[in-house]
Amino acid sequence: MAKKRKNESSENVIRLPGGKTISLEGYLTKKPRDASTAPENSSFQKKPVSDSKKDASQAPDVIAQDQKNKALPIWEYQDVIRSALRKSDVLVLVGETGSGKSTQIPQFLYQEDWCRRRKVKVMKRNGGKAGQPDGEEEVDVGGVIAITQPRRVAATTLAHRVSAEVGTPLKGQQYNDGKGKGGGPVQKGLVGYSVRFDHRVPKGTRIKYVTEGMLLQEMLRDPHLREYSAVLVDEIHERSVDVDLLSGFLKQMVLSDKAGRGGVPLKVVVMSATVNVEKIKTYFSSAADGTVSSDGSIPPVELLEIEGRQFPVDIIHTPQWVPDIQEALLKTIFKIHTEQPLQDKHGKQDILAFLIGQEEIESAQRLIEEHAATLDKTVPKVKVLPLFGQLSMEAQHEAFQPVKAPFTRKIVLATNVAETSVTSKVKHFRPRLGMASLLAKPISKSSAIQRAGRAGREGPGKCFRLYTEEGYDGLEQTELPEILRTDVLGAVLTMKATGIDDVIDFPLMDRLQLEPVEKAYTYLNMLKALDDEFHITEAGRKMLLFPVTAPYARVLLVAAEPAYNCLLEVIDIIACITSGEDIFQQLRSEEAQEAAEAYRKELWRREGDLLTYLTTMQRYTAENADRIAWCKARHINVRNIKQALNIRRQLRALCVRHKLLKEAPPQDPQPFVPASPEKAEAILKCFLRGFMLKTALLHPDLSYLTSAGNQVVAIHPSSVLHGQKKEAIMFLEHVYTMKSYAKKMANTIGW
DNA sequence: GAGCACTGC
Numbered sequence: 001m002a003k004k005r006k007n008e009s010s011e012n013v014i015r016l017p018g019g020k021t022i023s024l025e026g027y028l029t030k031k032p033r034d035a036s037t038a039p040e041n042s043s044f045q046k047k048p049v050s051d052s053k054k055d056a057s058q059a060p061d062v063i064a065q066d067q068k069n070k071a072l073p074i075w076e077y078q079d080v081i082r083s084a085l086r087k088s089d090v091l092v093l094v095g096e097t098g099s100g101k102s103t104q105i106p107q108f109l110y111q112e113d114w115c116r117r118r119k120v121k122v123m124k125r126n127g128g129k130a131g132q133p134d135g136e137e138e139v140d141v142g143g144v145i146a147i148t149q150p151r152r153v154a155a156t157t158l159a160h161r162v163s164a165e166v167g168t169p170l171k172g173q174q175y176n177d178g179k180g181k182g183g184g185p186v187q188k189g190l191v192g193y194s195v196r197f198d199h200r201v202p203k204g205t206r207i208k209y210v211t212e213g214m215l216l217q218e219m220l221r222d223p224h225l226r227e228y229s230a231v232l233v234d235e236i237h238e239r240s241v242d243v244d245l246l247s248g249f250l251k252q253m254v255l256s257d258k259a260g261r262g263g264v265p266l267k268v269v270v271m272s273a274t275v276n277v278e279k280i281k282t283y284f285s286s287a288a289d290g291t292v293s294s295d296g297s298i299p300p301v302e303l304l305e306i307e308g309r310q311f312p313v314d315i316i317h318t319p320q321w322v323p324d325i326q327e328a329l330l331k332t333i334f335k336i337h338t339e340q341p342l343q344d345k346h347g348k349q350d351i352l353a354f355l356i357g358q359e360e361i362e363s364a365q366r367l368i369e370e371h372a373a374t375l376d377k378t379v380p381k382v383k384v385l386p387l388f389g390q391l392s393m394e395a396q397h398e399a400f401q402p403v404k405a406p407f408t409r410k411i412v413l414a415t416n417v418a419e420t421s422v423t424s425k426v427k428h429f430r431p432r433l434g435m436a437s438l439l440a441k442p443i444s445k446s447s448a449i450q451r452a453g454r455a456g457r458e459g460p461g462k463c464f465r466l467y468t469e470e471g472y473d474g475l476e477q478t479e480l481p482e483i484l485r486t487d488v489l490g491a492v493l494t495m496k497a498t499g500i501d502d503v504i505d506f507p508l509m510d511r512l513q514l515e516p517v518e519k520a521y522t523y524l525n526m527l528k529a530l531d532d533e534f535h536i537t538e539a540g541r542k543m544l545l546f547p548v549t550a551p552y553a554r555v556l557l558v559a560a561e562p563a564y565n566c567l568l569e570v571i572d573i574i575a576c577i578t579s580g581e582d583i584f585q586q587l588r589s590e591e592a593q594e595a596a597e598a599y600r601k602e603l604w605r606r607e608g609d610l611l612t613y614l615t616t617m618q619r620y621t622a623e624n625a626d627r628i629a630w631c632k633a634r635h636i637n638v639r640n641i642k643q644a645l646n647i648r649r650q651l652r653a654l655c656v657r658h659k660l661l662k663e664a665p666p667q668d669p670q671p672f673v674p675a676s677p678e679k680a681e682a683i684l685k686c687f688l689r690g691f692m693l694k695t696a697l698l699h700p701d702l703s704y705l706t707s708a709g710n711q712v713v714a715i716h717p718s719s720v721l722h723g724q725k726k727e728a729i730m731f732l733e734h735v736y737t738m739k740s741y742a743k744k745m746a747n748t749i750g751w
Numbered sequence: 752g753a754g755c756a757c758t759g760c
Binding site: 150151152194195196197199211212213214216217218221238240241242356357358359388415482490545546547548581582586650653654657716717718722723737738741 | 753756
């Protein structure tokens with residue numbers, strides 16, 4: 001670990017006149033925090049405290065924190081923010097990462113008068129029964145501020161930080177290992193969080209960090225969000241499907257008569273990076289039909305811009321187009337490595353490079369390490385750390401740690417994990433074909449800017465773009481929002497459930513397009529989630545109770561029917577499939593393949609991948625000794641199968657609660673009993689009820705043609721059925737990468 | 752014979 005001065009800068013500390021220091025660490029930097037919020041066992045706590053830091057770090061927490069907050073750019077805006085929200089229900093706030101908006105604004109607001117919980121009278125709903133007079137009832141409205149985040153780690157990390165700042169720290173481990181709810185008795189506190197698999201909401205919580213999906217879920221239960229006085233929508237510029245839907249519903253609430261909240265307004269603060277602010281502001285400033293008024297009929301929307309904390313970054317483009325990216329990458333990395341000092345006054349000068357995918361990263365790593373070995377002894381050594389989603393948590397975490405070896409420069413090779421080279425792979429749903437394509441696509445300008453910004457978080461930095469300035473100019477300004485490029489099946493069903501009949505005309509920031517919606521209607525109708533008039537059915541509402549896509553939800557409902565009676569098995573399969581990329585790791589070397597195969601064979605089922613997943617989950621949960629070793633031998637991704645276990649636990653609990661299961665299933669470990677052929681058939685028939693469009697028949701020329709559209713599909717090499725020629729197959733995933741592939745499949749011959 | 756990233760009572 002480096003010494004004093006460097007510690008300061010590597011923790012994003014700046015110096016105030018008078019010798020005080022303050023931390024400006026970005027909330028998403030995956031490094032140990034400063035002493036006041038670091039985990040107990042952090043080595044950072046034991047480090048020598050520099051003179052200038054001593055007085056602050058040894059003073060009580062509150063004071064130290066107070067000094068920090070004052071220096072955050074956001075602090076001087078607190079009165080402006082408070083008064084803006086006293087006169088307006090909607091505030092659009094622009095501020096880059098590091099401005100402190102996500103941690104400070106809730107603290108500015110929770111003691112405002114409008115943020116008190118109050119008792120109000122509302123019209124009672126009679127469970128939809130017609131003909132009964134509606135009475136009044138008294139309910140509580142408000143009191144809590146919700147802050148939404150796109151990702152779970154952001155929500156939980158922010159909650160821990162803010163709870164420490166207000167003096168009611170959340171106890172226990174920071175990162176839940178999936179064991180469910182935060183243990184121990186209910187504590188008291190001002191700050192809590194709620195994300196999937198992990199809820200910590202102390203008694204007296206006023207500030208609650210949640211994922212977007214979680215709030216959407218809460219909204220389906222309580223359309224008026226009566227628990228809340230305000231919703232702060234953070235990172236709205238990322239434009240996830242969930243945040244787009246949430247924005248639509250929030251806007252609708254702001255414009256409504258608020259009868260469901262007894263007239264108490266819901267304050268909405270929308271927080272965004274600089275990209276697309278105008279669009280977002282215009283959206284919230286306009287009426288439901290999109291018109292903007294000047295006569296005051298539409299409540300005013302305040303706009304506030306807050307400068308971020310960003311060191312300057314030099315951006316260097318290549319003078320001409322680069323024919324060979326691999327070569328240019330190596331040359332640039334070694335030019336930096338041999339010419340730039342290993343560290344400057346701001347800290348270590350490490351290198352972060354963005355590449356398209358795992359394959360590029362692995363080959364670049366090999367080449368860099370080979371070349372580095374040939375360098376003179378006077379040149380620092382290099383430590384190359386790959387960073388992509390399929391790596392284990394530990395390996396990903398390592399990429400964020402300072403390298404321990406002396407005289408060594410860290411080089412991180414990342415995909416979009418660390419933010420979105422000139423291209424990235426983007427999933428794009430093609431409604432006409434009913435399949436997703438995963439193709440390399442140029443990044444947007446805003447991605448390029450965000451990447452460059454990564455070099456200026458702790459000190460001035462440099463960004464070498466391996467493309468020309470003209471190339472940059474030719475990039476799109478922003479990426480297409482997710483809702484315009486993914487399957488809208490879930491979004492349509494959610495909208496139907498909230499009573500939106502005319503999905504096409506519902507004013508989202510980007511409205512849904514006709515063709516994808518029509519496809520979704522047809523499919524949802526086949527899944528019996530919508531009736532023939534495209535109104536939501538009881539089954540459709542039930543499907544929304546499960547955190548899986550509509551086709552899987554359909555499979556769950558069918559599996560619970562007495563005629564099939566295979567719900568537990570279906571849960572196991574769905575848990576494995578939806579837990580991540582794939583629980584089976586791809587085997588690159590022949591040796592690994594042979595070694596794993598001997599073990600994996602006992603998991604394989606000739607019926608296909610679905611039964612193979614079932615066997616895997618059953619054997620895994622029957623394993624009583626060393627589950628990690630069990631996974632390692634079979635090259636099963638430990639992280640993903642643990643996630644699968646979480647999903648399984650959650651789905652089982654939901655099935656008990658919603659009466660799909662009569663009683664809680666027996667605890668693990670249970671002895672392994674292979675599914676009988678009859679059981680296997682029942683399981684596959686259930687899946688067919690959710691995936692009736694995803695079948696294909698073998699043709700005389702030995703290619704598969706889909707039954708729905710006569711498209712050619714090939715069995716993906718990851719399937720246990722790869723290389724076999726079955727007469728008929730069903731597949732759960734259809735993607736276009738190198739070609740049109742069917743994944744996660746089953747042989748459907750014979751019934 | 753293949754591989755972008757998140758997320759949900």
